[in-house]
Amino acid sequence: MIVAQNLVKTFEGITAVNNLSFNVKRGEIFGLLGPNGAGKSTTIRMLLSILLPDSGKITYDEISFNDAIRNKVGYLPEERGVYQKNNLIDVLNYFASLKGMNISESNKVALKLLGRFDLITYAKKQIRELSKGNQQKVQFIISILHNPDYIILDEPFSGLDPINQILLKEIINELKEQGKVIIFSTHQMEAAEKLCDSISIINNGKVVVQGELSKIKKDFGDKTIRLEFDGESSNLEKNENIIKLNLFENYLECELKNNISTKQFLNSIPDTISIKKFEFVEPSLEKIFMTSVAKSEVQANE
Amino acid sequence: MNKIYAIARWEYLEKVKKKSFIASLLLTPLFLLGSFLIPAYFSDKEGDKQKVFVIIDETEIVKPILNSKLSEKYKLESKMPFYKILELDEFGNNFPVQKSIAINKVLNEEIDGYIFIPRNALSSHKVKIEFGSKNIFILQDQERLKNEVEEILFTFQLEKKGYNYAEVTKLKPNIDLNAIKITSEEDSNNQGPLQVFFSGYLLNIMLLILVFTTGQMMVRSLVEEKSNKLVEVLLSSCSSKELLSGKIIGLSLLGLSIIIFWIILFLLASIVSTQSIVSFETVNLFLSSLFLISGYFLYSSFFIAIGSLTSSEQDAQQITGYLSFIFVVPLLLLVPVMQTPNALFVKILSFIPLFTPSIMIMRINFQTPSYLEILMSLLVLIISGYYMTIIAGKIFRIGILLTGKRPTFKQVYTWLKNKE
Numbered sequence: 001m002i003v004a005q006n007l008v009k010t011f012e013g014i015t016a017v018n019n020l021s022f023n024v025k026r027g028e029i030f031g032l033l034g035p036n037g038a039g040k041s042t043t044i045r046m047l048l049s050i051l052l053p054d055s056g057k058i059t060y061d062e063i064s065f066n067d068a069i070r071n072k073v074g075y076l077p078e079e080r081g082v083y084q085k086n087n088l089i090d091v092l093n094y095f096a097s098l099k100g101m102n103i104s105e106s107n108k109v110a111l112k113l114l115g116r117f118d119l120i121t122y123a124k125k126q127i128r129e130l131s132k133g134n135q136q137k138v139q140f141i142i143s144i145l146h147n148p149d150y151i152i153l154d155e156p157f158s159g160l161d162p163i164n165q166i167l168l169k170e171i172i173n174e175l176k177e178q179g180k181v182i183i184f185s186t187h188q189m190e191a192a193e194k195l196c197d198s199i200s201i202i203n204n205g206k207v208v209v210q211g212e213l214s215k216i217k218k219d220f221g222d223k224t225i226r227l228e229f230d231g232e233s234s235n236l237e238k239n240e241n242i243i244k245l246n247l248f249e250n251y252l253e254c255e256l257k258n259n260i261s262t263k264q265f266l267n268s269i270p271d272t273i274s275i276k277k278f279e280f281v282e283p284s285l286e287k288i289f290m291t292s293v294a295k296s297e298v299q300a301n302e
Numbered sequence: 303m304n305k306i307y308a309i310a311r312w313e314y315l316e317k318v319k320k321k322s323f324i325a326s327l328l329l330t331p332l333f334l335l336g337s338f339l340i341p342a343y344f345s346d347k348e349g350d351k352q353k354v355f356v357i358i359d360e361t362e363i364v365k366p367i368l369n370s371k372l373s374e375k376y377k378l379e380s381k382m383p384f385y386k387i388l389e390l391d392e393f394g395n396n397f398p399v400q401k402s403i404a405i406n407k408v409l410n411e412e413i414d415g416y417i418f419i420p421r422n423a424l425s426s427h428k429v430k431i432e433f434g435s436k437n438i439f440i441l442q443d444q445e446r447l448k449n450e451v452e453e454i455l456f457t458f459q460l461e462k463k464g465y466n467y468a469e470v471t472k473l474k475p476n477i478d479l480n481a482i483k484i485t486s487e488e489d490s491n492n493q494g495p496l497q498v499f500f501s502g503y504l505l506n507i508m509l510l511i512l513v514f515t516t517g518q519m520m521v522r523s524l525v526e527e528k529s530n531k532l533v534e535v536l537l538s539s540c541s542s543k544e545l546l547s548g549k550i551i552g553l554s555l556l557g558l559s560i561i562i563f564w565i566i567l568f569l570l571a572s573i574v575s576t577q578s579i580v581s582f583e584t585v586n587l588f589l590s591s592l593f594l595i596s597g598y599f600l601y602s603s604f605f606i607a608i609g610s611l612t613s614s615e616q617d618a619q620q621i622t623g624y625l626s627f628i629f630v631v632p633l634l635l636l637v638p639v640m641q642t643p644n645a646l647f648v649k650i651l652s653f654i655p656l657f658t659p660s661i662m663i664m665r666i667n668f669q670t671p672s673y674l675e676i677l678m679s680l681l682v683l684i685i686s687g688y689y690m691t692i693i694a695g696k697i698f699r700i701g702i703l704l705t706g707k708r709p710t711f712k713q714v715y716t717w718l719k720n721k722e
Contacts, residue, residue: 081532094312098540152538
């Protein structure tokens with residue numbers, strides 16, 4: 001389990017990460033979400049001990065970061081690029097050796113992974129001969145080659161085509177089943193939504209929303225209702241139980257006031273409208289993201 | 303330790319395989335050899351082009367003798383006379399006109415030059431002879447013409463006094479000055495001034511090329527690692543200290559391989575060739591190598607510090623450009639250092655770490671300073687090399703994560719003040 005407690009990091013007076021705490025269990029995928037400049041990369045760098053926090057503490061299965069843990073961490077940075085003029089297999093072996101693997105062992109694993117990622121024909125080729133997407137796959141291989149316990153991925157999906165995105169998701173899920181601790185940051189809410197068990201949305205270095213994804217959705221979404229109907233819709237516009245309404249011809253999406261139950265709402269619908277379909281809508285992660293970030297901006301400005 | 307080894311190995315192998323490395327390894331000795339041999343080859347071979355001169359002789363006695371002497375003594379490979387004397391007889395004894403015609407011909411490049419012998423040449427002891435040509439650096443021709451005219455005038459004076467020139471010249475001792483660099487009794491092999499000069503010069507050029515090729519490779523690879531964030535992957539696998547140590551060791555091994563390769567090449571060349579262009583004394587070569595290696599160590603940490611501050615190829619090139627001044631300064635001082643190796647300013651320069659290697663290498667080869675001085679300056683160099691690695695480490699740790707704008711001196715200074 002990775003536990004981060006009250007992390008704070010400032011750069012020349014600007015607080016990049018402000019009192020951030022989270023924990024990620026084995027077999028769990030944790031999404032670190034936030035707009036550009038939110039402090040995601042700084043947090044990741046602190047997790048990897050590339051940067052030291054000004055205050056706060058990070059433990060890996062109750063141990064502070066040390067050389068042994070360094071060998072058990074796999075990391076995929078956001079910017080992509082590998083040594084261009086070297087052979088693919090040499091580069092993979094080099095990075096594996098930095099994680100304490102011997103060459104014969106790493107060679108075996110590397111070839112297996114290259115096969116999985118359909119790159120085996122490039123093993124002896126210079127990396128610059130690979131396409132950008134393939135180079136990205138190489139970097140992902142580097143991050144998991146040494147069978148790490150803790151995997152930290154910064155924007156793993158950006159730049160990959162849909163087929164490779166699916167492959168990557170598959171592998172991440174496999175890693176989860178193997179009991180790895182997986183943390184990744186992304187802008188792609190759709191990917192996060194499908195993969196993450198828990199998330200933390202941060203903005204300006206502060207946590208805005210955090211917790212298990214399903215619970216966040218539930219908390220956020222049990223007041224959003226979708227209704228299909230026949231009849232005069234204008235009657236609905238003035239309904240006092242609604243705070244937010246998107247009204248279409250025979251269809252509406254609305255959010256109920258906090259103290260209003262679904263039953264109260266249904267009762268308040270006039271008889272001139274016949275309900276054809278009624279459902280609760282789980283908000284998309286994207287919606288949660290947009291709303292919570294916007295809210296935090298407003299709070300910050302106040 | 304294993305990681306340092308892995309990094310050093312990678313850095314070494316990655317660069318050894320580079321074309322630019324192989325080029326510098328092979329081409330440098332060839333280039334150096336060429337720069338010595340080619341001019342020597344051309345100046346030894348007089349060339350097959352005849353030179354045309356006009357002789358304006360107010361004495362009217364010197365010219366015919368000079369004419370025959372020149373044509374007898376100096377020949378082209380084809381046995382034709384080297385000097386062709388153009389006659390301006392049509393102007394008779396009008397010497398000012400002859401001279402102005404000659405000047406015109408020089409300007410029109412019809413002749414290579416003229417020599418003007420004044421009337422008083424036969425009577426006065428101090429004679430001024432005018433040598434006019436477009437290129438006043440044709441020293442060989444000037445020297446020859448001067449010597450020949452001198453001899454003719456001397457003969458004339460002798461005969462006037464009743465001596466026989468041939469007899470007199472027999473009496474004239476023939477001295478061949480053999481300048482030998484004296485070091486220790488048993489080791490005073492024939493080191494001519496030119497050889498000593500080249501030895502000091504050669505070692506310096508070697509250091510320069512060594513530092514620049516490998517330093518630039520290092521800066522370039524650092525910039526690459528920084529710009530694609532590979533450095534973060536590296537730092538998630540090893541500490542910045544391990545990374546820095548591995549890089550410095552890899553770079554040093556690279557330098558060492560080049561030095562060893564060059565030494566082997568040099569030894570082979572000295573076995574093959576009978577005539578040596580450079581000559582080293584064993585002790586001096588050993589001392590020079592100490593300075594070469596410790597200097598290289600200092601410079602490589604210096605380059606790594608600089609490399610970790612730059613984030614673009616352009617920046618890197620600009621900065622290595624500035625750095626080249628550090629190496630050019632001692633080379634500019636080559637002649638003064640050679641002439642006065644024990645002057646105060648030379649001694650002071652010997653203790654400025656960045657200059658120490660080049661200046662001391664020159665001094666050791668020109669006029670070996672006292673062992674105390676050698677030891678002291680070597681110590682200063684090694685200590686500053688050690689501190690440079692610490693400074694480089696501090697700059698490296700932070701600089702390597704920075705991208706975009708180059709940090710200011712003030713920022714770097716605050717990093718240096720940080721104690722971990």
